[in-house]
Amino acid sequence: MTKTVPPAASAKLSAPQRALLKLDLQRDIDLALHLPLRYEDETxxxxxxxxxxxxxxxxxxxxxxxxxxxxxxxxxxxxxxxxxxxxxxxxxxxxxxxxxxxxxxxxxxxxxxxxxxxxxxxxxxxxxxxATGELPTALTPIYPTTAALPQNYLRRAVLAGLARAELRETLPPGQSPVAWSLRQALEFLHHPTPDVSVEALADRSHPAWQRLKAEELLAQQLSQLTAQRERGRLRAPVLQPRTDGPALHAALLQALPFALTGAQQRVVAEITADLARALPMHRLLQGDVGSGKTVVAALAAAVCMDAGWQCALMAPTEILAEQHFRKLVGWLDPLLAAHGKRIAWLAGGQKKKERDTMLALIASGEAALVVGTHAVIQDKVQFQRLGLAVIDEQHRFGVAQRLALRGKLAAEGQEPHLLMMSATPIPRTLAMSYYADLDVSTIDELPPGRTPVLTRVVHDARRDEVIERIRGQIEEGRQVYWVCPLIEESEALDLANATATHAALADVLPGVLVGLLHSRMAPAEKKAVMSLFTDGLMGLLVSTTVIEVGVDVPNASLMVIEHAERFGLSQLHQLRGRVGRGAAASACVLLFSTGDAPRLGQVARERLKAMVETNDGFEIARRDLEIRGPGEFLGARQSGAALLRFADLSTDAELLAWARALAPVMLDRYPELAERHVHRWLGGKAEFLKA
The missing domain is CATH 2.40.50.140 (Nucleic acid-binding proteins)
Known part of the structure; x- marks a missing residue:
């Protein structure tokens, strides 16, 4: 079997060999499973x-x-x-x-x-x-590749890998859902005979494809079930609210300026019950935009701190992390001060002196709660007693980052409880498959006072009308977002850029303070711009998608999304969620452009139609899964393992049910076959599924 190439040795490889590594084609089985995109008939x-x-x-x-x-x-x-x-x-x-x-x-x-x-x-x-007079007897495969990797070179590498790969049967006797063996299926798919149905190859309904999809789903179910069982053997600190004095959890509930919804009360109870056990919590808290996940996280943190342990909350962007920090300071700081504790802030743009102060507070345990970006998981950050890790917008983090956070308690032979939050609800079929090892809590109710957002799809030709609408909103004392997809001009995509749009809008709206926000700005600049907008001094904020999550300005009543046809459905829904947070009637304008084409493509039309028809994040998630498949929801889980390259959850429900039923049988009765099967399909990546 091919060995993994160390980084130092890869520098000596040829360009095609380096390209193979870039495609993660290192083992013979990886090459054998690198299947054609399409075929050409040269017979x-x-x-x-x-x-x-x-x-x-x-x-x-x-x-x-x-x-x-x-x-x-x-x-x-x-x-x-x-x-x-x-x-x-x-x-x-x-x-x-x-x-x-x-x-x-x-x-x-x-x-x-x-x-x-x-x-x-x-x-x-x-x-x-x-012309030699000889023709191939099978269709010619065309493989996914890169510029540095010619098809002929890749074909030879794939065939060599297929010939060397160890393809002994890993399914228990009589358990295959189709009559084809793995070797037969792979050899056929790399060299299908000319008489094969092109449709059966294209839609992956051919028995050879069915065998591969079944194997892939089984590997995924085995790895998740293994992770679940391993987690059952791990230990975590038992975190319970205090009984010997005023409990922080109860004090926070009393201090909140609003009452929890029924759904919030239910998920708080689920999380509190998990924290009270010695088994590490591994829970996904999902809820639509604005459903109140932050206060649930604050109550979980209060239980953890009550028990004398530290809590860490990590968010993917500084803007979102700071938004959480402000809310949590407002709610918890006065309560923590009475116990001689405080909240620490960690982010990449901090000055060294401030950072060193925060690191000392965390190491001493004086900082009971640590809020920040990925800076929270760096090696220099030494927690005294980390009992709970909360990760917001968990799909935006790499799997390795989640594992690093969980490793902060490894020296004590324990691991912290883990609460992951997502405003992108996971459709049930996806949760069954990809999050089989995860407990899911759902906030399926919005707090009272959230106003429904009216959504309109408008052609770019009517841009002037939209600007007049903005002028009217600002004159009424309201604030407006204008979101662009790119920062600078791209020759590949004819998209308006944030910098040019900012200049143009500032020009046509004299007397209005128009701000600009994008990811390349220094943290201090971003903070200054957001403060002006949050404090109501800035009427219009032109931004890239850095404001996608977490920004909470109740006075903002209009969201304009330029080139809406270029955004994913869940991203559009997240952006729309930035308005409708106050009492004023709010609207979202989806500006679209067809460019030189006579009309929008079908996928873009379906996305925009879904946005107009529903404000329900769960319905949006279901439609997004239908339109584009599971990639958006899995997010960074894929950075650990490229799962489900072949199977499709919407069409392969029967094979998924077969895999779910067989996985526990294999682990209990055929552990060696199960181990070989997972190694064949996932290699060293199975570890990532534990995150």
């Missing part, structure tokens, strides 16, 4: 006269002429004749070897798209090779 030769314009065809022909033509663009023109018609092969990129292989009189096999035109039939940059 047949057709007559040029029988080919229609626009068709891809393979012909066998004799070269009549070969010349380099100079002009605005240097090109190689080759005329070929197959006995039924002639065709010109046109190359704008070519080498002396091309001219040699395509010399007049040469007999060649040529494959490409045939185009008609005023100058006769042509093929642009076709594939060609010398």
């Amino acid at each position: 047949r030769i057709v007559r040029l006269a029988d080919v229609r314009d626009g068709e891809v065809a393979q012909i066998e022909a004799t070269v009549q002429a070969c010349e380099v033509k100079l002009g605005p663009r240097r090109q190689l023109l080759v005329t070929v004749d197959d006995g039924s018609d002639t065709c010109t092969l046109r190359f704008f990129t070519f080498y002396p070897s091309h001219q040699k292989a395509l010399a007049p009189g040469a007999r060649v096999l040529v494959r490409g798209e045939v185009r008609g035109g005023f100058m006769g039939r042509t093929m642009l940059h076709p594939q060609f090779r010398a």
Whole structure:
């Protein structure tokens, strides 16, 4: 089996070898499981006269002429004749070897798209090779690759990996859902016979595909069940509210300026019950935008601090972390001060003196609660007693980061309880599959006072009307967000950029303070801009998606999202959630542009339609899963393991049920087969599923 290449050795590799490593094709089994994107039929030769314009065809022909033509663009023109018609092969990129292989009189096999035109039939940059009289007996695979990795090199590497890979059966006898073995399935998918149904290959309903999908789902279920069982053997601190004095948890409930909703009370009870056990909590708290997850996290932190342990809360951006910090200081600081404790702040942009002070407070235990960005998990941060870790917008963090946070208590043979929060609700089918090892608490009720947000889809041609609407809102004392997808011009995408939009809006709205916020600004600049907007001094904030989560300005009543057709559905819903937080009627305008196209693509249309039809985050999540598949919801879990490359949760429910039923049987009765199966599919990545 191929060994993993150490970083020092990779520098000595050729460009294609480095490209293989970049694609994570290190082991023989990785190469064998690198399946074609599509296939080309090189098993047949057709007559040029029988080919229609626009068709891809393979012909066998004799070269009549070969010349380099100079002009605005240097090109190689080759005329070929197959006995039924002639065709010109046109190359704008070519080498002396091309001219040699395509010399007049040469007999060649040529494959490409045939185009008609005023100058006769042509093929642009076709594939060609010398005609030997032999043709392949199987379809030619076209693999996913990169620029540095030619198809021919990759094909040879994949075939070599397939030949060497250890593919002994790992399913217990009689348990395969299809008659094909793994080896048969892989050999067929790398070299399908020409008589196979193209549709069955494309929609992955062919038995060879079914075998692969079943194996993949089984590997995933086995790894998650193993992680779940291992977690059952771990220990965590028992965290219970105090009984010997005023409990912080009860004091916080009393001090809050609002009453908890029924859903909040339910999830607080679920979390409190988990914290009171010696088993590490591994819970996902999900709730729609604005459902009140932060106060639930604060109450969980209060239970932890009551028990004499520290709590850490980590958020993916400084803006979101600071938003949490402000809320938590307001709620908890007066209560903690009575016990001689305080809240510490950790972020990347801190000055060294302030940072050193915070590190000392954390190490001494005086800081009972630590709030910050990924700075919280750095090695220098030494907790005295970390009992609970809260991760907000958990899908935005890498799996390795979550594991690092959980490792902060490893020296004591324990690990902290883990509460992960997400405003992107997980559809049930996805939770069953990807989060089988996770307890899920759901806040399915919004606090009273949240106003429904009216959503409108508007063509970019009506931009002036939108600006007038902004002017009206600001005159009424309201505030407005304008979100752009890019910071600077990109030649690849004709998108308005935040900098230019900021300048244009400031120009047409004299007398209005228009702010600009994007991820490349220094932390101090971001903080200054957000303070002006939060304090109501700034009427309009032009921003990139850094305001996607956590920003809470009740006076903001209008959200304009430019090039809304370019955003994902859950991202659009998150952005819309920045308004409707106060008593004023709020609206979200989805500005779209079709560019040169006559109309929007189908996926973009479906997204925008869903936004207009529902404000319900759970319905949005369900539709997003339908439109784009599970990637958005899994987020950084994929940075640990590229799961479900082949299976599809929406169509493979039966195979998922089969895998869920077989996984515990294999772990109990066939542990060696289970271990081999997981190693084959996940390698060293299985560890990441524990996060």
